[in-house]
Amino acid sequence: MLLRVIVGYLFCVGLVASLSAAQAPMLASELTTRYAPYANWQSVVDVDALAQRSESRYWRTAEEIALQRGDSDLPLAGLHIALDPGHIGGHWAAAEGRQFRIAEDDFYVREGELVLAVAELAQAKLMALGAKVTLLREAAVRVNPNSPLDYLELAAEQVSPPNESSLSALWVYGRAIRARAVHLSIVKGDLMERARSVNQEVQPDALISLHINAAAWPTENESEASESGSAMLRLVDANNLHVLIFGCLSDEELQAENQLEQLAVKLTNGSGPAERLLGGALATALAEATELPAARYRRNNAILLSSQQPYLFARNLLLLRMAECPTVLLEPYVANSVGAYGRLQSALANRAAGRVLAEDDILLEYAEAVVAGVRACYGQE
Ligand SMILES: [Zn+2]
Incomplete structure (x- = not known):
């Protein structure tokens, strides 16, 4: 009982994660294996100074939530989860590069x-x-209140003007500025607004960002493409799953002051081990539900964290870096694969016809795996 009172008091004043000088080697090991495994982090990160930091946090661990839960409470009572439906869809889907058939x-x-x-x-x-x-959003609309028009000036600064003064060069230039302004509003600006609202308003115990992966389209035989006059889209064979948590900064990313500060927060606020647990639980649940093989990264922009958990990678994506609470990003299925495309079409057809969801509905399978993963990490049985 006393413990519950103390924990309750801590929640009122906000939680603080304090490290000690003795934890500098642990931070160094985390940097080497997860946060910057391919970078020379020693030249920019002072682990002794980091170990002196105390970082406040708004989120609670699974143990802290469980301490406040009564025996007769529901299994996830007390937990506050934020779900981020990735991207936007609707009339932004084409500009996002997230629409095909x-x-x-x-x-x-x-x-x-x-x-x-x-x-x-x-x-x-x-x-x-x-x-x-x-x-984080409940419709196919921007989360960012700033529209592409609000970014026109910034976009113009970022696009190089044409070298020649022809009308066609001006046309290309105008289109490039428009595309940049749209990107700044609906991609970068939207992600930054989602992270801001998570940290300042929603303040959940954990954030789960939901995505469905897609592969690069196979390149057509060039002569065929030119004969038909258009490139036919062809489904790919590989259908797979992977799950991401924050880490794997490059040397160049470590040079950016804002990224270095965000790394310091994530390294010292205790979110690292918590998101590894949640990421592992969600990866296991998704692997069981989908029976998909693990995706692989061919470049050094992500790192597999353990051979025991082949689905869980660390990667430096904006939302993973900026959301201070434990954050996990899910990438099950390859939407343009032979294995997933037909299932997605069936799911969309059923919804369009207002029919009851099929038992093997791919979106239901995804949702149930998310619930199973959250329950495995935070639930009380
Ligand atoms: Zn996505």
């Missing part, structure tokens, strides 16, 4: 809309288990 009478596959459907299914199931769930 193989045949003209197929449904458009729009990642932003598919993951919103997953988030809504997962939300209902998590709430039924006692969790509080906040969706």
Whole structure:
């Protein structure tokens, strides 16, 4: 009882993660194996200074939440999860590069809309288990209040003017500025606004960002493409799964002051081990539900954290870096693969016809795996 009172008091004043000088070697090891494994971090990060930092945090660990839970409470009582349906969808889907279909009478596959459907299914199931769930967006609309028009000036600064003064060069220049302004608003600006609202307003115990992966389109035989006049989209064979948590900064990224500060916060606020646990639980649940093989990274922009958990990688993505709470990004399925495309079409057809979801509905499978992973990490059985 006394412990519960103390924990309750801590929640009122905000939690503080304090390290000690003795933990500098642990920080060095984390940098070498997870946060900057391919970079010369020793030249920019002072682990002794980092070990003196105390970082406040708004989120609670699974143990802290469980301490406040009564025996008769629901299994996820007390937990506050934020779900981020990745991207936007709707009329932004094409500009996001997150929209395709193989045949003209197929449904458009729009990642932003598919993951919103997953988030809504997962939300209902998590709430039924006692969790509080906040969706970072509830429709196919921007989270960022600033529209592309608000970024025109910045976009113009970032696009080089044409070398020649022809009308066609001016046309290309105008289109490049427009594309840059759209990107700044709906991609970078939207991610920054999501991270800001997580840290300042939602303040959940953990954030789960929902995505569906896609592979680069196979390049057509050039003569075929030119004969037909257009490149036919062809599905790929590889369908796989991977899960991401923060880490793997490059030398260049370590040179950016804001990234270095965000790294310091994430390294010292205790989110590292917590998101590794949640990431592992979600990876295991998704692997069991989908039976997909693990994706692989061919370049040094991500690192596999353990051979025991082949699905969990560390990668330096904006949301993973900026959200201070434990944050996990999910990438199950390759949408343009032979294995996933047909299932996505069936899921979209069922929804368009207002039919009951099929038992093997791919979005339901995804949502149920999210719930199973959250339950394995935070639940009380
Ligand atoms: Zn995505």
